[in-house]
Amino acid sequence: MSKSNQVLEEITSKEYEHGWTVNLEADEAPKGLSEDIVRFISAKKNEPEWLLEWRLKAFRQWQKMVEPKWPNVTYPAINYQDIIYYSAPKQKVKPTSLEEVDPELIKTFEKLGISLTEQKRLTGVAVDAVIDSVSVATTFKEKLSELGIIFCSFSEAVKEHPELVKKYLGSVVPMTDNYFAALNSAVFSDGSFCYIPKGVRCPMELSTYFRINAANTGQFERTLIVADEGSYVSYLEGCTAPMRDENQLHAAVVELYTMKGAEIKYSTVQNWYPGDKQGKGGIYNFVTKRGLCAGDHSKISWTQVETGSAITWKYPSCVLKGDYSVGEFYSVAVTNNYQQADTGTKMIHIGKNTRSRIVSKGISAGKSQNSYRGQVHVMKRAANARNHSQCDSLLMGDQCGAHTFPYIDVENNSARIEHEATTSKIGEDQIFYCLQRGIDEESAVALIVNGYAKEVLNQLPMEFAVEAQKLLALTLEGSVG
Amino acid sequence: MSTSIARDLTSEIIEAQKSLTAEAELRTEALAQLKKIGLPDSKQEEYRFTPVTRHLEKNFNWNKSTPESNLSSIADYLLPGLDANVVVLVNGRFNPLLSKVVSLESEITILRLSDALLKNPIAKAHFNNYLQNETDAFAAWNTAAWQEGVFIHVPESTSVNKPVFILQLHDASAEQVVSQTRLLAVIEKGSTVSVIEKSDSIGNEVVFHNFAEEWVVKDDAHLEYCKIQNDAGKICQVSNSVIHQTTSSKLNTFTLTLNGQLIRNNLRILIDGENCESHFYGLYLLNGNTLADNHTVVDHKKPNSFSNEMYKGIMDGNSKGVFNGKIYVRPHAQKTNAFQSNRNIIISDHATINTKPQLEIWADDVKCSHGCTSGQLDEEALFYLRSRGIAEANAKAMLLYAFAAEVLEPIQNETLKLYLDQLIADRLQKNF
């Protein structure tokens, strides 16, 4: 197996391709966290009094809370006073059109393959670009507004649509839900807001692209998507960060709210900097994502491809409150080198005839640890709830670990819950079959891994699927167990 | 978390220690460990659904001593037709009148544990080597305060003809009973033995039974071990069983839980040799307010072994089923095959199941899987039976029986199998 090890060696030495930085002049808060910093952030953004109060309340709660210790990950204690909580690329005024956006910024995103120039953009995707937690540009806004769709930065939403923000902010993830959600609620700097009005099917994919640029900063963005009755939207989220030796904290909150008959499809390709081969640096990705199926017959579907971050701690969840509501979670999580991922989902069945489906594919290589943690909870009232979960793990090499922690709690006797999990490796006979057809070992592994993850990749919108496949191949090319 | 009963307990345990001299040093050490870790509250992951400590706090007076029982016959509690070595403990005390050893001395040694620790070097060598006193409060408590126990030793290359039947009775007809008992069994190389443990109780007062077991199954040995928990009344039982297996040994265990108020079983199988085989099966048929919690661990430390777990549950009334099955495959335990299945049927509106099948794998060339379901009876099958003229109640019982009886398959002792089969059939017929 010396050859396999050699290949493994090669792929583990692969460099992170988005690891560059640009010199963007930034407007930063001083290091550390206090009520003053919370006030500073709120003031920077000219926020209304109610939002400042909301932040302060969250901050005071956060101070009383302790960091969760239950995830299957280890990392040195985070010094919350050593982080910059606000960093914005310096722009004289908020640009009203793309011509006013700093060309350096546009270039930054172009380097990432994200064009902010609408003409160059493939039609069908509108982008909100967020750098160091501040939205720098949103495309296709006018076109969307003709349909009554609101798609803008969070700060803008606070100004333009305060009634909506006030109503739904924290309605799915309460400010004190958990340690990192409380932290985010206190210091979030920006993010995306989206509202799809009654009966409107959003004609294009909406997308937010997150980029951490500045050093020593944490990224705390917040996304809120509200789908009114009978509406539909597909939302994409992508992210990268520069290579830095120190760990950077990313604690985001995403809230999805669907009313009667509405559907939100939320896809993530997470490619934050994972740290180097020795496990130095990388993003701590501690994210709270939750969707509330508030109305009957509503649906929320999460798809995630997780390849980046030094540590991932996230459980995109669905609260199935409306009768006949549907929750889905499709996930591919890849860990390599010293990466650690503890990720999964919660499906909380509250309404009658609610259904959920979980497909999780974990891939561990190098010295990484990959955990699936999930809960299916059928509450007393949730008659005829259905769940099917499939959690597979693939191990490459004998120095990594795969862990499965599914919690199944059933309080209603008409529920039908099925959970299956398997662990496997890439078969040597599968590799040989490919070799015999003239395919080299690296491509063979990429082929097999993509096949393994296909059920999840198929859920991604076309354009994203290609990117995700490339990313998988890049992270794991040629690793053989 | 340390809780308030810890203080009361300490005096209780120290009181107990005065009369119990065996392994006094270990007892003191274990007491210190218990004080350090405290009894688990519901915030602890392993006891999230099983409030043993709260139950003990609410229902027991730790200054009371446990009464003697004047029970004279155990006929009602035996397995009909089972010709076995019988060991009887009543309220945690050894009852020599009701016990009898029928196997030859050359085949098997069965002793009171307190005696064995004084004169048997094998017992001394293995005692307390396998329990996790540092992390498990109930194990530590048992080590500090065990009253009596059983020692079983099977010499090399011996097939013990007659099974060992250990009956633990709790007579709570007059007063509350607290009993701490213990078992140590060493099955030497190439030997075979079958052990049946049964617990029953009498009376309506509360019982707390803390039972700790250490099993050593050496190379090429084969242990069949069956636990029948059929306590009536208000028993709270915590049972810690650790089974240590080495090369090419074979294990079959079966745990049947029928009654009791709060039952917690920790079954821990350490596979510490290659080519081992472990089958562990369980069935919990619950009703009333019974809470039965099975926590199992199979720890594959060496390569090339096989483990297969199947636990099934049927919950009726206000009962609660809890299951947690951990499969660990340690680094370098390559070519491990480990399978686990937990299937549940909830009958009533008020019964619940909390299940957590858990895989933790650190080796790549392994085959592991778990499956877990919760549901109702298959409507199609029910309809099919009814369309052939079978009454709904009978049809349900038939289907439930079919669901449950699968776990009996691996049991080899026919008398035992027949008894269990009848027990299950009666139970299902009566209740549904």
Place this chain on the structure above:
Amino acid sequence: MLSIKNLQAKIGEKQILNGIDLQVNAGEVHAIMGPNGSGKSTLASVLSGREDYEVSGGEVYFLGKDLLELSPEDRAREGIFMAFQYPVEIPGVSTINFMKTALNQIREYRGQQALDAVSFLQLMKEKMKLVEIDQSLLNRSLNEGFSGGEKKRNEIFQMAMLEPKLAILDETDSGLDIDALRIVANGVNKLRTKNNATIVVTHYQRLLDYIVPDYVHVLYKGKIVKSGSKELALELEAKGYDWIKSEATVA
């Protein structure tokens, strides 16, 4: 084309091939027959480069190149195709995607341009017709849930796509009913030219009714103990392998 001299191979400590000599020229079809455990499949595996077997002696030249020095994928790229006895299942990878990857890597090795999607599909359609395979099968995950016959037909389809110089059919008839056998054999026959060669490894004669060999070799205890024309196969069919065994033992 293929020249095997005194080839010896073992798996672990167990010697399986005890000095094989075989000469295969372009345009020829060779059948390797023999009782179970004689080393037939080992020979096929060694030629395709499976790492489980250790070559302990002898040499193999393919088109002038030392075959034993080449990696399995390079052997494939040089033009060796193995139709597996038990084709492996690869979940989630469609045959189409698989073939496209293989074909283009082979083309790259030979310094040819990669095929674009259109020409690839065209080529595929053509070959599909040739081996009578249905498109729906090729859209599915590679061999996953395929019947025995479907798997074998898929092997022949891949052979048609890759146009090897030397095809090794390892027990291709096992698990096939007579109709499937005919379809598979037809495919193989259509692919025969004077420039390529085929080695058919089989236990039974019946496949050779459809794929008529120029030479038949009988393998026993890791050695070729008898070679002859196609009549030898008929003789084996009639008499079984026992007379070969006794003859070999006497010798």
